[in-house]
Amino acid sequence: MEIYFALYRSKAKCHLNADIVGSIVRTSIRNNKRDGLTGFLHTDQDHFLQYLEGPQDPLMxxxxVIQRDLKHYNFMILADGTIDERLFPDWDMGQIKFLQPQHQNSAIDTGWMRPNPDVDAVPLLSAFAAHALQGEHVTITAIS
Structure with missing residues (x-):
């Protein structure tokens, strides 16, 4: 079975606090488990960055549904396509609250928050996947 993925970002309409994000994560865990989706949600400076992977129909x-959600605006797909295997197989919806860059040239920066970002998703996803695996070295190659 082909695994589809999408990485998007959006801007929250209100300030994101722990209660709001916790509610979103709990709902996502329930829905994603039901639909066979996995991924992560990262919030930073009232922006959402979410990666989802799974079967095409439930993902689309x-x-x-997410795009129509009134909690945010400026929804933008940063990357999408197919992958051979899941990057986050054990995360019905992982939440990455804060990620300290490990080195100066870290892929985790705030460039994805710019109004018209030009984001290379491969290093960004690699960094998040490494975090998900608690620092294990992860290599993700570009999907053509």
Whole structure:
């Protein structure tokens, strides 16, 4: 079975606090488990960065629901396509609250928050996957 993925960002309409983000994560865990989706949600400076992976139909449906959600605006797909295997197989919805760059040239920066970002998703996803695996070295190659 092909695994589809999408990485998007959006801007929250209100300030994100722990209660709001916790509620979103709990709802996502329930929905994603039901739909066979995995991924992560990262919030930073009232922006959302979310990566989802799984079967095409549930993924496309979830993205359409997310896009219509009134909690945010400026929804933008940063990357999408297919992958051979899941990057986050054990995360119905992982939450990455804060990620301290490990070195000066870390892929985790705030460039994805710019109004018209030009984001290379491969190093960004590699950094998040490494965090998900608690620092293990992870290599993700570009999907053509």
């Amino acid at each position: 449906h979830r993205l359409s």
